[in-house]
Amino acid sequence: MAGCSGRTQRAPRSLLPEQQQEPALSGDGSKLAMIVDQRGRPTVQLKDLRGGGRLPLRHLNRQQPHSSPSLSWNGRYLAVIVQRGNRRLVLIEDRLNGRAHPLRLPSGRSPVRVSLSPDGHQLAVQTADRGRWQVELLDLSGLLEPDRPGGLRRSTAAEPQP
Amino acid sequence: MTTQWPQITALLLGLCLMGCGPSGLRPEQGISSALQRSAESRRWPSMGNRWLASIASRNGRERVELVNLRNGQPVPLPGINQADAQPISVSVSADGNRIALIRSRDGRTELMLYRRGVGMLQRLPIEPAGVPREVSLDGSGRLLAVQVSRQGRWDVDLIRLP
Numbered sequence: 001m002a003g004c005s006g007r008t009q010r011a012p013r014s015l016l017p018e019q020q021q022e023p024a025l026s027g028d029g030s031k032l033a034m035i036v037d038q039r040g041r042p043t044v045q046l047k048d049l050r051g052g053g054r055l056p057l058r059h060l061n062r063q064q065p066h067s068s069p070s071l072s073w074n075g076r077y078l079a080v081i082v083q084r085g086n087r088r089l090v091l092i093e094d095r096l097n098g099r100a101h102p103l104r105l106p107s108g109r110s111p112v113r114v115s116l117s118p119d120g121h122q123l124a125v126q127t128a129d130r131g132r133w134q135v136e137l138l139d140l141s142g143l144l145e146p147d148r149p150g151g152l153r154r155s156t157a158a159e160p161q162p
Numbered sequence: 163m164t165t166q167w168p169q170i171t172a173l174l175l176g177l178c179l180m181g182c183g184p185s186g187l188r189p190e191q192g193i194s195s196a197l198q199r200s201a202e203s204r205r206w207p208s209m210g211n212r213w214l215a216s217i218a219s220r221n222g223r224e225r226v227e228l229v230n231l232r233n234g235q236p237v238p239l240p241g242i243n244q245a246d247a248q249p250i251s252v253s254v255s256a257d258g259n260r261i262a263l264i265r266s267r268d269g270r271t272e273l274m275l276y277r278r279g280v281g282m283l284q285r286l287p288i289e290p291a292g293v294p295r296e297v298s299l300d301g302s303g304r305l306l307a308v309q310v311s312r313q314g315r316w317d318v319d320l321i322r323l324p
Binding site: 006007009019020021022023024025026027028029032034049070073103106107112113114115116117118119121122123124125126132133134135136137138139140141142143144149 | 186187188189190193194197198202203204205206207208209210211212214216231256286295296297298299300301302304305306307308309315316317318319320321322323324
């Protein structure tokens with residue numbers, strides 16, 4: 001049992017004491033997404049656990065509150081629930097080519113939690129329907145390139161990888 | 163020449179809508195329907211590669227469940243669900259072999275790791291002491307991020323596991 005106690009460290013944080021919630025690790029363990037309060041607005045942040053710095057997100061400075069971040073294997077894709085007008089929707093940012101994929105669920109329901117498969121092939125979404133929680137599964141293989149260990153990257157990068 | 167502008171504008175608008183819209187997003191109706199039929203309620207989805215962990219409710223009791231998405235069948239998880247424990251958060255490794263969970267039992271909130279190969283559930287200590295709320299495993303199941311409440315604030319701890 002003692003062999004499984006593990007070694008603990010704190011996630012890197014800025015100088016300002018900020019609340020850190022809803023952690024999500026990339027598949028390779030190199031990146032950590034979490035929700036922090038940014039001027040009172042819950043906002044997703046992405047940290048590089050190997051370099052220690054904060055990584056830029058092109059499409060996620062607005063549309064708060066953000067919730068339920070989820071990362072693919074190398075952290076190429078970040079899925080998160082955002083607010084657009086009076087609707088909640090899933091937004092997937094492709095950090096390799098800078099594209100954003102806003103997703104409205106085919107069921108028309110609002111997302112409550114999301115989880116992206118490490119390879120980026122599938123997305124599980126928790127929704128509410130007639131007073132009960134449900135999980136819907138979506139196939140993203142027609143939308144996203146795989147993000148596997150070692151990386152299959154056919155796109156041309158719009159900016160250097162952080 | 164000017165008469166061609168409406169057609170060009172329409173073409174560009176069409177291309178933009180194709181790129182921004184939900185094309186390439188496919189609901190996996192069969193699995194989603196099976197998930198909805200097999201539980202009164204289902205929440206907290208966590209995706210591996212072709213694995214889905216979630217908290218499913220039957221007869222008013224919530225249980226951690228792992229579904230093999232290749233065949234849509236739940237796999238046995240002997241020892242993970244205990245009659246006096248209430249699951250709160252769950253996360254699965256990419257290969258479905260490790261499941262981290264937070265549960266409430268005997269008035270305490272505990273961080274646990276389940277290793278499917280040996281069918282063993284182990285409690286992971288949180289140091290310094292705090293109350294865990296939400297957990298995320300990396301793809302290998304050897305790095306864990308956990309949201310912990312300490313003295314009125316939320317932290318994220320990283321725990322390396324053998």
